[in-house]
Amino acid sequence: MAAGKSEDIALAVSTVIFALHAEAPQARPSLHLPLVRRIREPFAGRWALPGGPLLPQEGLSAAAARNLQQTTGLRPGYLEQLYAFGDPDRSPSAGRMVSVVYWALVHADAVTDTSSDDNVRWFAADDLPSLAFDHNLIVEYALWRLRNKMEYSRIAHAMLGETFTLSELRQVYEAVLRKPLDPANFRRQVEASGALVATDSVVTGGRHRPPRLYRYNDAVDMTDNGPLTDIPQHPPPHAADSADLPDPTDPTALNDPTDRSNL
Amino acid sequence: MAAGKSEDIALAVSTVIFALHAEAPQARPSLHLPLVRRIREPFAGRWALPGGPLLPQEGLSAAAARNLQQTTGLRPGYLEQLYAFGDPDRSPSAGRMVSVVYWALVHADAVTDTSSDDNVRWFAADDLPSLAFDHNLIVEYALWRLRNKMEYSRIAHAMLGETFTLSELRQVYEAVLRKPLDPANFRRQVEASGALVATDSVVTGGRHRPPRLYRYNDAVDMTDNGPLTDIPQHPPPHAADSADLPDPTDPTALNDPTDRSNL
DNA sequence: ACAAAAGTGTTTAGACTACACCCATGC
DNA sequence: GCATGGGTGTAGTCTAAACACTTTTGT
Structure with missing residues (x-):
């Protein structure tokens, strides 16, 4: 594409993973999500969204699904791109970083499965600690998007x-x-x-x-995502990393390389 | 952020710019958008969305506004992130490329202002040639998003x-x-x-x-964008590159650096 | 029998559509 | 006056909320 090199701008993919979980046996279930403890600066020791760098031959949604698999051991019941964050100041004392964030729904029984791990813990979505970077805002936005989409779409079964x-x-x-x-x-x-x-x-x-x-x-x-057709919705038989198209259901996903270096 | 280097993954920002234009003096106006002719391979000579690399200290939305300014000479009446495209195959014969795409609305009189330029031309949105990369799909998605948003939001005045x-x-x-x-x-x-x-x-x-x-x-x-508060909506007095937060109005924008290199 | 949740029916209020109608101006 | 679009009124349709009511099980 001959577009200018990205200089020192790093690219990462993170995922907000939602599942339903009831604290007490007969209590009403509420939204929970898994966080990972950071082991490096900045924000070492703090909780953060699962994520990491994009692999060279990996699509964006495939990277998000990989985050999910490595954190919860599950495949996504629903997966959709949330937003790309690229504010110059979002990463203190580290280089410039642009993160493409996805959000996902998984089955409820995932919550207890992984609570034994010490570096991964599930939190109630409406009672989070102070997270690394701007991850608190990200979760807020993911929650907003989930609630909106729940009203006009049919994604709830992904949590069952x-x-x-x-x-x-x-x-x-x-x-x-x-x-x-x-x-x-x-x-x-x-x-x-x-x-x-x-x-x-x-x-x-x-x-x-x-x-x-x-x-x-x-x-x-x-999912009413217009012309987009993302991907690893349910177990797509063997279409490992076939598509990276944005999710055509909600106003957020579409896949297209917009390189333009002339001008 | 200590996340893995992006290896050879380049990052670009492109913008789909919409304006209303009537072919004949008294005809009904229709949607038009400016395209730029590529001067390099791949797709040299083809029309493509305005865009280019992200500057080191520039926010994502600021880069999109810069695209808009350089192509049409205007400031955006409305600007919102559309999607991040990162399919591994999207750039033939060039390196891996991830594009964060925005869409914008500008006043109608912009169309004639720049039609004199030979490398920039306005096209009717529903009658485009075969564009470079996956830009046809991108425009389709942007149109879908615009039409959806027009029904439940109040952004139409941005074109007046x-x-x-x-x-x-x-x-x-x-x-x-x-x-x-x-x-x-x-x-x-x-x-x-x-x-x-x-x-x-x-x-x-x-x-x-x-x-x-x-x-x-x-x-x-x-714009009902939830917790997000993007930016250069109308002429924001002097807030040059203040915010890069995703647009909180529609299910697409949120700003957050999701770096996670542990795991 | 009774509690509790599954499932059905009915009433009502509000939103949107279609379309009839009046108003104010230029020619 | 009359054509044209600006602006108001109103009846019919559709949807969704509220809630009374019936059904089927376990204890």
């Missing part, structure tokens, strides 16, 4: 298993949006959207009428 | 002057959304939003009732 009840799905919405939803109206809305398919099974064992299990309808595109 | 009639404002919406709007209902909607302030002046000279002039209400935040 293959099948789920409408109650479970509603709990995801309630936890993210932090407000109770009418079960009756919620049912009608998701049924009208066509995003779910009823299975034949029900869940017995509760001391009440057994709820039906639903499955996500893959025929429906849940 | 300081004062404007409701007809002019409606024409912006009609050109972007490509469908006619009911003048009566349009009026009620914008009046109910509180985004506009009526002035005392009217426009005489038309062969019909003189329409009232309106001004944008700065007290209302028109």
